[in-house]
Amino acid sequence: MARARIRHPCLAKERIAMDVALFTCLADNYAVLIRDDATGTVALVDAPASEPVIAELDRRGWGLDLILVTHKHHDHIEGVPALVARYGAKVLAPAQATDALPQADRFVKEGDRLMVGDTVVEVWDTPGHCADHVSFHLPAQQMIFVGDTMFTMGCGRIFNLPPDMLYAALKRIGDLPEATRIYSGHEYTLSNARFALATEPDNAAIQSRLQAVEAMRAKGTPTVPTTVAEERATNVFLRARDVAEFAARREAKNRF
Numbered sequence: 509m510a511r512a513r514i515r516h517p518c519l520a521k522e523r524i525a526m527d528v529a530l531f532t533c534l535a536d537n538y539a540v541l542i543r544d545d546a547t548g549t550v551a552l553v554d555a556p557a558s559e560p561v562i563a564e565l566d567r568r569g570w571g572l573d574l575i576l577v578t579h580k581h582h583d584h585i586e587g588v589p590a591l592v593a594r595y596g597a598k599v600l601a602p603a604q605a606t607d608a609l610p611q612a613d614r615f616v617k618e619g620d621r622l623m624v625g626d627t628v629v630e631v632w633d634t635p636g637h638c639a640d641h642v643s644f645h646l647p648a649q650q651m652i653f654v655g656d657t658m659f660t661m662g663c664g665r666i667f668n669l670p671p672d673m674l675y676a677a678l679k680r681i682g683d684l685p686e687a688t689r690i691y692s693g694h695e696y697t698l699s700n701a702r703f704a705l706a707t708e709p710d711n712a713a714i715q716s717r718l719q720a721v722e723a724m725r726a727k728g729t730p731t732v733p734t735t736v737a738e739e740r741a742t743n744v745f746l747r748a749r750d751v752a753e754f755a756a757r758r759e760a761k762n763r764f
């Protein structure tokens with residue numbers, strides 16, 4: 509269970525303070541609850557299952573106002589119907605997910621702006637893992653929710669799409685300010701770190717991060733979120749020099 513208090517130093521606290529709760533669902537999925545302090549509005553990013561979300565909400569005494577869906581794969585939406593039935597939460601889903609989530613209240617795409625209470629959320633199209641994948645960027649909080657686009661030290665699998673789409677999405681995330689926290693949908697970091705070291709054996713940042721990740725996972729500590737600075741130093745997919753090298757690394761990871 510990770511909990512962080514995110515505050516932007518330049519802006520008035522009541523406009524920007526937010527509670528963040530990340531927790532495990534299913535085997536290795538993460539879901540995240542964010543609560544805008546000024547209004548008490550609560551949003552869930554991805555709903556792999558309903559029970560762990562309900563348990564976390566009950567523990568905190570929170571309701572649920574919004575569900576933000578990054579993509580339509582079952583391990584990100586299975587909990588949606590039960591959570592909507594229980595809380596009456598509004599569902600926001602990627603524009604092309606109409607078949608998987610016909611009950612969504614709003615379909616979102618690149619350039620759309622959402623409000624979680626007083627908190628601004630910008631929608632990015634980040635296709636590449638699947639064609640209709642979005643990420644949710646909170647610029648004032650310096651946070652981004654990327655679903656299965658990027659993982660800590662890794663990236664999503666590519667399902668029948670040209671690799672340049674995912675490569676471009678990773679590069680865009682990697683161009684955010686260094687302190688930006690990246691929340692992804694799975695705990696795959698141990699495998700990613702081992703692959704990273706096999707790919708760049710002389711990279712000292714990867715060597716030491718593998719040790720840190722092993723220690724964290726031995727204690728059950730999540731390795732999500734990560735930061736843009738850490739990914740620039742240790743994510744071999746983001747670090748690929750061009751799309752050909754990226755595609756070769758993605759292929760190699762599939763067999764690793």
Ligand code: ZN
Pocket residue numbers: 579581637656
């Ligand atoms: Zn997925």
Ligand code: FE
Pocket residue numbers: 581583584656693694
């Ligand atoms: Fe997934």
